[in-house]
Amino acid sequence: MSDPKRSGSDSVVRFVWQVLDEGYRWSRDDWQLCLASADTPSAIRNAPQGPWLVDPLVEGSAPGRRTQPLRQRHDLHVEFARLPIGDDDESLAAMAAFASRHGLLGHQVKSVRLVNLEISDRAVHKAEHLWTWKSAIRLIGGLLKLIEAYKRSDTDLLRKHVRWHGGGLGVRLDYTWPGDIRESQLWIARDPPVASEGELDKLAEWRRSTSDRARYLEPIQYYLYRRANELLREHVAPRLFLDGSIALVPDSLMGAMVVMLAEQLSGVWQMKLCPACGKIFVPRSRRDQKTCSTACRKRLSREGGTS
Numbered sequence: 493m494s495d496p497k498r499s500g501s502d503s504v505v506r507f508v509w510q511v512l513d514e515g516y517r518w519s520r521d522d523w524q525l526c527l528a529s530a531d532t533p534s535a536i537r538n539a540p541q542g543p544w545l546v547d548p549l550v551e552g553s554a555p556g557r558r559t560q561p562l563r564q565r566h567d568l569h570v571e572f573a574r575l576p577i578g579d580d581d582e583s584l585a586a587m588a589a590f591a592s593r594h595g596l597l598g599h600q601v602k603s604v605r606l607v608n609l610e611i612s613d614r615a616v617h618k619a620e621h622l623w624t625w626k627s628a629i630r631l632i633g634g635l636l637k638l639i640e641a642y643k644r645s646d647t648d649l650l651r652k653h654v655r656w657h658g659g660g661l662g663v664r665l666d667y668t669w670p671g672d673i674r675e676s677q678l679w680i681a682r683d684p685p686v687a688s689e690g691e692l693d694k695l696a697e698w699r700r701s702t703s704d705r706a707r708y709l710e711p712i713q714y715y716l717y718r719r720a721n722e723l724l725r726e727h728v729a730p731r732l733f734l735d736g737s738i739a740l741v742p743d744s745l746m747g748a749m750v751v752m753l754a755e756q757l758s759g760v761w762q763m764k765l766c767p768a769c770g771k772i773f774v775p776r777s778r779r780d781q782k783t784c785s786t787a788c789r790k791r792l793s794r795e796g797g798t799s
Contacts, residue, residue, distance in 0.1 A: 505728070506739040507562050507748045513555040515592035518543045518584045518622075526603040526616055535623040536602070543584065544604055544619035545591055559594065561748050567773055568594065569749040569756075573633035577626050577671035587625050598744030599727065600624040626671060628746055632753065633670040635719065639757050642712050647704040654708045658683070660699040663711045680715045720757055723750045768792040 525532070525540045561568050575590060576583040591597075597620060604619045641649045655664045662682035668675045681691040681698075694714060698706050727747030728740050742748040764781070766773055768788035775781035783789040 504740055505562055505742070505751055506731075507560065507742045507751075509559050509561060509595050509598070509745050509748070510556050511559055511593070511595040512547070513557065514548050516545050516547065516588055516596065518588055519546045519619075522607040523604040523619070524607050526605055532602070533600075533623065535627075536600075536621045539621070539623065540604075542604075542619075543579065543622045544602075545588060545596065545622070545625065546604070547596065547618040561594065561745065562751060565594075566752060566755075569632050569752040570636065570773070572749060573629065573636045573670075575625075575629050577629050577633075579622060579626075584622075595745050596620055597624060597628055597746040599628075599746040630669050630671045632749055634667065635716065635753055636756075637670075638667070638712060638716060639753065642709060642716060642757075645705075645709060647708050650708040650712055651704075654680070654711050656707070660695075663695065663698065665712070665715055678715075680711045716757055720750070720754045724754060726750075768795075 520541075520543050523540065523542050523544050525536070565571075572590065575586050578584075596618075601618050601620055603616050605616045638653075653665055653667045655666050656662070657664060663680045664682075665678045665680055666675050667678070679686065681687055681695040683695070684692070687695060694710075698710055701707060727744065727750050728742050730738055731741045732738050740751075742751055764773055764775060764784075766782075766784040766788050768783050768791045773784035783792055
């Protein structure tokens with residue numbers, strides 16, 4: 493069922509992605525980068541052997557399907573955020589299965605070829621490094637948790653992450669991102685010479701207030717909107733089409749999931765928690781939809797809950 497609010501968003505953002513019917517596989521063979529560009533992260537440069545999620549194609553086209561995630565899967569970023577962050581076989585299998593359903597992430601695709609001379613495959617393949625997938629899951633998953641806490645106005649949780657320092661001279665996000673062992677410390681706003689004039693005004697406003705909203709919710713809102721805008725600038729750009737229309741176009745599947753995060757943050761789509769299975773979902777059939785699926789609705793009904 494289409495949604496008028498969603499249709500309005502689709503007129504502004506357009507995205508089509510290709511998924512190979514053959515699917516994708518991880519390879520632990522001895523690979524080498526054909527060309528390490530200046531923007532290749534050092535983590536990839538230092539581990540050129542991978543593992544790599546390899547596109548089986550060498551050249552030309554292969555049977556595949558075109559998907560429109562922004563129309564078909566508004567909660568795709570939630571599914572992605574739930575992927576395990578690891579290099580064990582189970583984690584790799586989960587990531588490969590996601591790629592086979594939805595495609596490569598697309599924002600850090602590299603050209604690789606096998607080094608082992610005993611293997612007949614000397615061709616150049618497109619591939620994505622395990623570090624690319626782990627860092628993307630970390631980013632999307634970490635921001636998703638903060639957005640959910642902010643949307644719930646969960647000040648008890650945010651008190652653990654939003655820290656005031658120097659008698660109110662700065663406010664910081666102390667947060668353990670998914671897959672990390674240690675807590676990261678990121679300044680939300682800080683007194684000169686670091687803060688901009690706008691940040692100083694915000695900092696002064698929050699500092700004067702005694703309410704939990706101003707002390708904890710508004711700083712995390714400021715951080716999330718700033719980070720979302722940084723990611724949108726990185727992954728989304730305007731494009732003029734031949735029919736004369738202008739739209740915003742994500743550069744990749746990763747870019748499309750950034751748009752989904754931004755839409756969730758802005759309220760274009762409201763996430764709900766399924767009372768039957770505990771999963772977060774976007775209502776697709778009705779705004780008052782309570783469960784994520786028909787199966788969960790029937791299960792809740794059998795257990796005597798509200799369907």
